[in-house]
Amino acid sequence: MASRFQxxxxxxLGTAAFGAVVVAGAIExxxxxxxxxxxxxxxxxxxxxxxxxxxxxxxxxxxxxHRALAAAGFLDGPxxxxxxxxxxxxxxxxxxxSLLGLYVAAVLYVAAAAWWQGGxxxxxxxxxxxxxxLFFYVVLEKAFQVPLLKGPLEAALGIH
Amino acid sequence: MDNxxxxxxxxxxxxxxxxxxxxxxxxxxxxxxxxxxGLGAPNGVSxxxxxxxxxxxVAAIILLTSIYWGALFGGSTTSILFNIPGEPSSVATTFxxxxxxxxxxxxxxxxxxxxxxxxxxxxxxxxxxxxxSAVARFALKFSSPEFxxxxxxxxxxxxxxxxxxxxxxxVAIGFGFAFGAVGMDSVSGSLRLTYGFDELxxxxxxxxxxxxxxxxxxxxxxxxxxxxxxGIRARISPRDVLSAALAMPRYWVALLRSAAVxxxxxxxxxxxxxxxxxxxxLAKRFSRNRDKFGTGxxxxxxxxxxxxxxxxxxxxxxxxxxxxxxxxTAAVMMGGLMIWGLNPGPMLFVERPDxxxxxxxxxxxxxxxxxxxxxxxxxxxxxxxRVPFALIGPVIVVIxxxxxxxxxxxxxxxxxxxxxxxxxxxxxxxxxxxxxxxxAMVIGDKAEDAFRQSMIMSGGSLSIFWSNxxxxxxxxxxxxxxxxxxxxxxxxxxxxxxSTGRRTPAA
Numbered sequence: 298m299a300s301r302f303q304x305x306x307x308x309x310l311g312t313a314a315f316g317a318v319v320v321a322g323a324i325e326x327x328x329x330x331x332x333x334x335x336x337x338x339x340x341x342x343x344x345x346x347x348x349x350x351x352x353x354x355x356x357x358x359x360x361x362x363h364r365a366l367a368a369a370g371f372l373d374g375p376x377x378x379x380x381x382x383x384x385x386x387x388x389x390x391x392x393x394x395s396l397l398g399l400y401v402a403a404v405l406y407v408a409a410a411a412w413w414q415g416g417x418x419x420x421x422x423x424x425x426x427x428x429x430x431l432f433f434y435v436v437l438e439k440a441f442q443v444p445l446l447k448g449p450l451e452a453a454l455g456i457h
Numbered sequence: 458m459d460n461x462x463x464x465x466x467x468x469x470x471x472x473x474x475x476x477x478x479x480x481x482x483x484x485x486x487x488x489x490x491x492x493x494x495g496l497g498a499p500n501g502v503s504x505x506x507x508x509x510x511x512x513x514x515v516a517a518i519i520l521l522t523s524i525y526w527g528a529l530f531g532g533s534t535t536s537i538l539f540n541i542p543g544e545p546s547s548v549a550t551t552f553x554x555x556x557x558x559x560x561x562x563x564x565x566x567x568x569x570x571x572x573x574x575x576x577x578x579x580x581x582x583x584x585x586x587x588x589x590s591a592v593a594r595f596a597l598k599f600s601s602p603e604f605x606x607x608x609x610x611x612x613x614x615x616x617x618x619x620x621x622x623x624x625x626x627x628v629a630i631g632f633g634f635a636f637g638a639v640g641m642d643s644v645s646g647s648l649r650l651t652y653g654f655d656e657l658x659x660x661x662x663x664x665x666x667x668x669x670x671x672x673x674x675x676x677x678x679x680x681x682x683x684x685x686x687x688g689i690r691a692r693i694s695p696r697d698v699l700s701a702a703l704a705m706p707r708y709w710v711a712l713l714r715s716a717a718v719x720x721x722x723x724x725x726x727x728x729x730x731x732x733x734x735x736x737x738x739l740a741k742r743f744s745r746n747r748d749k750f751g752t753g754x755x756x757x758x759x760x761x762x763x764x765x766x767x768x769x770x771x772x773x774x775x776x777x778x779x780x781x782x783x784x785x786t787a788a789v790m791m792g793g794l795m796i797w798g799l800n801p802g803p804m805l806f807v808e809r810p811d812x813x814x815x816x817x818x819x820x821x822x823x824x825x826x827x828x829x830x831x832x833x834x835x836x837x838x839x840x841x842x843r844v845p846f847a848l849i850g851p852v853i854v855v856i857x858x859x860x861x862x863x864x865x866x867x868x869x870x871x872x873x874x875x876x877x878x879x880x881x882x883x884x885x886x887x888x889x890x891x892x893x894x895x896x897a898m899v900i901g902d903k904a905e906d907a908f909r910q911s912m913i914m915s916g917g918s919l920s921i922f923w924s925n926x927x928x929x930x931x932x933x934x935x936x937x938x939x940x941x942x943x944x945x946x947x948x949x950x951x952x953x954x955x956s957t958g959r960r961t962p963a964a
Binding site: 301304305308312315316318319322323325326330333334335336337338339340341344345347348351352354355358371372375376379380383384387388390391394395399403406407410411414415416417421422425426429433437441443444445446 | 624644673683848852854872875878908910
């Protein structure tokens with residue numbers, strides 16, 4: 298699928314774009330000199346410029362080594378599929394965590410990942426997920442008194 | 458000897474049942490995070506850091522440094538038994554460690570690794586004991602331009618010595634500074650780079666970044682490769698350990714050379730990863746047994762391990778004495794120090810000698826505890842790795858996200874951790890170094906303050922960085938390190954000396 302060359306070039310463009318965003322954000326706050334010395338945007342402005350310049354250099358290097366890099370693989374079908382599934386599950390986890398709290402999301406996530414990615418029976422995954430959630434509850438909530446994000450289920454059960 | 462007296466004072470601080478207990482807990486947790494794929498020393502420390510906010514700083518730093526020692530040992534265990542480096546810095550250990558274990562001598566391989574690691578760490582701590590207060594006393598003379606020059610030196614040495622492509626290192630450093638600049642500007646108090654997101658007003662926590670970059674990024678990589686673990690069973694027999702220990706003195710040249718390489722790379726922030734590769738490269742070049750390298754040669758285990766731990770330990774020296782961490786993990790710890798209300802740098806020796814010397818004394822104890830515990834628990838931890846990754850992987854993912862949430866109780870941090878995870882994954886695949894990014898994020902504000910104050914002092918002229926002998930020396934040293942790849946290429950037409958170290962991604 299994607300070659301190392303494409304990945305190098307895309308990343309160089311991406312980091313350059315990030316640098317541009319930093320520069321744009323810095324200009325908003327002034328990049329010059331005022332009564333108190335350099336303005337707040339000055340340092341980030343030059344950092345942004347540095348990122349852009351170095352990114353361009355990376356892009357040029359990738360172009361210069363085009364032949365070698367184009368032959369090298371970056372991500373092919375089965376690998377990309379695993380990464381995509383992982384990312385999809387992670388995004389789902391974060392959305393679930395925002396809606397239902399971390400405990401419920403953790404149980405669902407571990408169960409789904411073990412079942413979908415690992416090919417385990419659903420109850421094995423579910424058991425694993427519940428054990429994880431209980432572990433967090435005991436260690437964080439009880440032992441260290443660090444509260445985690447909770448949702449409607451905990452509220453219904455009266456756990457604060 | 459002032460230092461020796463201070464050290465004994467430090468042992469007085471560190472030696473309590475509570476602290477020893479924390480060491481044991483820390484080392485065990487450290488071995489665990491070192492052994493598990495996706496959890497390494499930097500994010501192991503990051504995950505635990507929020508739990509220490511309420512602890513006494515001395516107890517907290519003992520817990521965190523012990524995790525660090527444990528993680529360094531845990532990383533070597535998986536390198537040798539599974540041919541999978543648990544830490545980037547133990548990649549070089551796989552070259553000869555796995556073959557020796559594969560030949561049926563896992564105990565010997567592990568003993569060589571742990572004992573030389575312990576030796577490297579010990580040399581690192583001795584260096585810290587002897588040099589730290591002198592360095593700190595020297596640094597008391599520093600004002601803003603000198604401090605900025607020291608920061609510059611740190612970043613230039615990443616670019617020049619780190620091993621990754623120089624431009625990629627610069628991009629990584631720039632990213633770190635940019636992330637660090639988000640939120641409140643520490644000089645003028647105005648907000649910047651928030652792009653209208655209320656969630657960014659408080660800035661981006663380096664802990665969330667570390668958890669994403671190292672933790673989730675590493676997990677994506679592991680998932681991508683569809684990791685199947687096929688390990689070698691190890692049962693530690695005391696007799697084999699003893700025979701390995703008796704064989705150790707024979708390798709004194711390799712031990713001393715590697716410890717020196719490690720200390721150098723740890724103090725100038727080349728980091729443990731670059732140190733271990735460089736040490737392996739040197740050993741391979743100068744050893745009498747160089748033909749046997751790659752087939753399970755003890756020197757090929759001893760050299761990277763000694764350098765790895767010497768660098769990991771001595772990376773703490775610039776952190777406590779100058780406020781410039783020498784590795785990603787040291788950067789995280791330094792961020793912790795600032796959260797606990799301490800000011801890393803020369804003043805720490807004056808303000809909190811109990812903290813400094815308690816920490817240094819605990820390093821001696823912690824490493825002894827670590828060597829003993831790791832030898833005792835290798836079979837246990839190796840068996841954890843036999844739990845299929847499909848079950849343990851999702852649990853580690855959840856641990857990372859929960860850790861990101863506990864940093865500041867923000868749901869937004871979960872998204873940030875995920876985004877950093879993706880960045881970390883791409884950076885790792887393309888050999889962009891991540892450690893300098895973390896370093897820049899942690900010391901970004903301090904570097905910027907130093908720069909702006911220097912500019913105010915000089916009225917905007919860069920010549921202030923050459924205004925006296927001290928700052929000029931530091932600045933020139935920084936420039937030499939920055940252009941080191943070019944200088945080195947000019948100096949040596951001899952191929953190979955550093956080539957093994959040159960091509961490796963830094964941790």
